[in-house]
Amino acid sequence: MNCLLCEQPKQSSPSWQSLIAIEKSTLICEDCSNQFKRVDIIEVGDNIDSITSIFTYNEAMRNYLHQYKFLQDIALAGVFSNELKQALSKKKAIIVPIPMHPTKKIERTFAQVDELLKAADVSFEDLLIKTNQEVMGEKTREERLSMSRLFQIKPQVEIESTTYILVDDIYTTGTTMQHAALTLKEAGAKTVHAVTLIRAASEQ
Amino acid sequence: MPKSINPAIRDFLDGRIWLRLHTPFTIEDINQQIEAGHIEIIQGIESKLVFMNRKSYTCNRCENTDQSKFTIFNCAKCEASCAYCRNCIKMGRVASCTELIVWKGEQPIYPTSHTLAWEGTLTPRQQQASDDLTRSQEINRSHLIYAVCGSGKTEILFPPIFHLLKQGKRVCIAAPRVDVILELEPRLRVAFPQTEIESLYGGAKPTMKASQLVLATTHQLYRFQHAFDAIFVDEADAFPYKADETLQKAVRKAVKPTKPIHFVTATPSDKLLVEAKSTGGISIINRRYHGHDLPTPAYISLWKYEHHIQKGRLPKKLTDWTNERIKKSEPFLIFFHHIGFMEKAEPLFQLIHPGIHSVHAAHPDRKTYVQALRDKAIPGLLTTTILERGITIQNVQVAVIGAEQRIFDKAALIQIGGRVGRSSAFPTGDFTLFHNGITYAMDEAKSEILKLNKGGGTNPDELPFM
Numbered sequence: 313m314n315c316l317l318c319e320q321p322k323q324s325s326p327s328w329q330s331l332i333a334i335e336k337s338t339l340i341c342e343d344c345s346n347q348f349k350r351v352d353i354i355e356v357g358d359n360i361d362s363i364t365s366i367f368t369y370n371e372a373m374r375n376y377l378h379q380y381k382f383l384q385d386i387a388l389a390g391v392f393s394n395e396l397k398q399a400l401s402k403k404k405a406i407i408v409p410i411p412m413h414p415t416k417k418i419e420r421t422f423a424q425v426d427e428l429l430k431a432a433d434v435s436f437e438d439l440l441i442k443t444n445q446e447v448m449g450e451k452t453r454e455e456r457l458s459m460s461r462l463f464q465i466k467p468q469v470e471i472e473s474t475t476y477i478l479v480d481d482i483y484t485t486g487t488t489m490q491h492a493a494l495t496l497k498e499a500g501a502k503t504v505h506a507v508t509l510i511r512a513a514s515e516q
Numbered sequence: 517m518p519k520s521i522n523p524a525i526r527d528f529l530d531g532r533i534w535l536r537l538h539t540p541f542t543i544e545d546i547n548q549q550i551e552a553g554h555i556e557i558i559q560g561i562e563s564k565l566v567f568m569n570r571k572s573y574t575c576n577r578c579e580n581t582d583q584s585k586f587t588i589f590n591c592a593k594c595e596a597s598c599a600y601c602r603n604c605i606k607m608g609r610v611a612s613c614t615e616l617i618v619w620k621g622e623q624p625i626y627p628t629s630h631t632l633a634w635e636g637t638l639t640p641r642q643q644q645a646s647d648d649l650t651r652s653q654e655i656n657r658s659h660l661i662y663a664v665c666g667s668g669k670t671e672i673l674f675p676p677i678f679h680l681l682k683q684g685k686r687v688c689i690a691a692p693r694v695d696v697i698l699e700l701e702p703r704l705r706v707a708f709p710q711t712e713i714e715s716l717y718g719g720a721k722p723t724m725k726a727s728q729l730v731l732a733t734t735h736q737l738y739r740f741q742h743a744f745d746a747i748f749v750d751e752a753d754a755f756p757y758k759a760d761e762t763l764q765k766a767v768r769k770a771v772k773p774t775k776p777i778h779f780v781t782a783t784p785s786d787k788l789l790v791e792a793k794s795t796g797g798i799s800i801i802n803r804r805y806h807g808h809d810l811p812t813p814a815y816i817s818l819w820k821y822e823h824h825i826q827k828g829r830l831p832k833k834l835t836d837w838t839n840e841r842i843k844k845s846e847p848f849l850i851f852f853h854h855i856g857f858m859e860k861a862e863p864l865f866q867l868i869h870p871g872i873h874s875v876h877a878a879h880p881d882r883k884t885y886v887q888a889l890r891d892k893a894i895p896g897l898l899t900t901t902i903l904e905r906g907i908t909i910q911n912v913q914v915a916v917i918g919a920e921q922r923i924f925d926k927a928a929l930i931q932i933g934g935r936v937g938r939s940s941a942f943p944t945g946d947f948t949l950f951h952n953g954i955t956y957a958m959d960e961a962k963s964e965i966l967k968l969n970k971g972g973g974t975n976p977d978e979l980p981f982m
């Protein structure tokens with residue numbers, strides 16, 4: 313199999329890892345893999361107990377997201393499976409992906425966060441519904457926070473007094489996460505953490 | 517609803533195969549032409565059941581059938597298992613539930629009034645090749661122009677292209693690499709000032725006109741179908757075209773059935789040579805335009821150069837070669853086999869001169885640096901094989917570091933040497949292969965150059981290495 317990003321044949325280097333059978337993602341080549349930079353940052357937010365982000369938003373990541381989301385290349389969902397799985401295995405919790413608006417999901421033909429989790433073989437529960445399709449970027453921080461809640465709990469779903477982890481692909485201003493966390497907490501969640509694949513620099 | 521043709525849509529769509537939902541027109545305008553019967557809809561991916569009830573997919577845009585390049589997923593749009601093609605995904609994804617459209621209404625009429633404003637003259641040998649090519653086109657025979665680097669290949673094409681344009685025919689010049697297209701475009705615009713010309717490559721916006729002369733990277737031909745009366749493939753032996761079967765299929769799909777595909781190259785593959793010889797559609801030019809010899813490579817050993825450069829030491833032979841170029845104010849190109857290795861060497865070269873930079877295919881400043889080298893604003897560039905073709909820099913001197921590396925096959929070395937001595941003002945120059953061992957490819961390249969310089973290859977029956 314060629315590297316999913318640069319299409320060059322991957323060099324298979326038989327190493328000690330393959331000898332003791334540690335399974336590593338083999339979807340991309342080493343050169344491409346080296347372009348992604350870890351950030352491994354943990355932040356605390358309002359209404360949210362912790363936000364863990366794995367990678368920085370550099371040019372390689374911008375290209376990756378472009379191909380995955382804009383060009384709809386679902387095959388790329390598994391590129392960061394190892395990292396995502398590792399970040400989500402630390403706590404015992406119910407994992408909840410940030411949902412897409414249904415219209416947007418049909419347009420894209422898939423829900424990008426769900427696919428990341430599926431590819432990483434992480435079980436999750438779709439507990440939230442996106443209620444509003446407005447684009448965040450056009451609003452000021454005040455406007456974003458004063459907007460009515462972006463999410464609601466799915467009908468017939470019981471939120472327990474336990475720990476939840478929200479998952480999103482990219483964390484920028486934090487508004488999305490705040491809204492989702494607050495929605496869960498108001499419904500009875502005890503603790504809400506978040507894990508995002510990418511930490512983008514916020515303008516604020 | 518009127519059955520009338522929307523001429524703007526016709527002019528854009530003629531010969532193209534396009535995503536229904538991503539045209540430069542409104543959905544309503546496209547729908548109207550579909551209802552009027554001028555546009556046909558084609559399913560993006562076709563599947564058929566093969567052995568053991570497995571599905572076999574074909575992409576109707578790029579004609580890819582390599583099953584490893586299809587991804588199957590649960591589609592939220594068609595609410596079924598859906599397949600998409602990764603081979604042509606960069607041009608907008610084609611999935612099972614994607615609709616492709618082609619124009620099937622009345623065809624646009626292309627003008628027959630053109631001028632050829634090129635003022636040079638062809639050498640007798642160029643003229644002969646040009647006439648041969650026109651004759652091959654008339655009998656719909658594919659033709660190979662086998663012409664050494666710097667022999668004026670493009671000018672040979674002017675008369676046959678002019679001839680086709682005057683008959684209202686539609687013509688395409690395709691090349692595997694965008695650099696070749698970018699270099700050709702201004703020359704063709706000058707040569708054919710009256711002709712509607714369009715250049716297509718990744719990131720270029722299509723003009724909305726019915727372009728009669730299309731310059732395109734071979735990738736762009738995925739989006740054409742039975743469009744051209746002739747296609748000229750320049751640098752037909754270059755990557756990725758020579759190794760990618762779907763690009764070869766794309767060229768065949770883009771030309772009208774029964775119409776010919778012509779090839780122009782300084783380093784034809786044996787397969788191309790054998791085919792051309794068997795049909796007789798071949799012209800050979802072994803002399804450069806200015807009549808001087810092709811530069812022959814000098815071999816200089818550079819033992820364990822990878823180790824030294826990794827350790828931060830630039831071998832003295834390289835420092836000397838570079839210093840000599842700078843002393844003589846000669847622009848230079850130094851070719852590397854690997855980007856990472858080249859970037860290790862870059863700071864070491866910058867100790868010799870801070871103006872030396874490296875470029876590669878994805879480098880954002882590639883065009884700027886190449887122009888800076890032409891303008892003599894910088895002394896030289898380190899480069900991957902991306903600059904092996906289609907680039908002309910007056911008085912450029914060339915070295916290869918690691919000429920024994922596999923990427924430097926016979927054709928690549930001949931092309932790299934072909935950068936040297938192209939202008940009649942500076943018809944010679946330095947062409948040095950720094951190596952850690954001499955390979956078969958190096959010797960093959962050298963003896964082919966020597967043979968061509970001696971006059972070999974003029975007669976198709978005495979082709980070198982046949």
Ligand SMILES: [Zn+2]
Nearest residue numbers: 315318341344
């Ligand atoms: Zn890669």
Ligand SMILES: [Zn+2]
Nearest residue numbers: 575578601604
């Ligand atoms: Zn395709």
Ligand SMILES: [Zn+2]
Nearest residue numbers: 591594598613
């Ligand atoms: Zn579908």
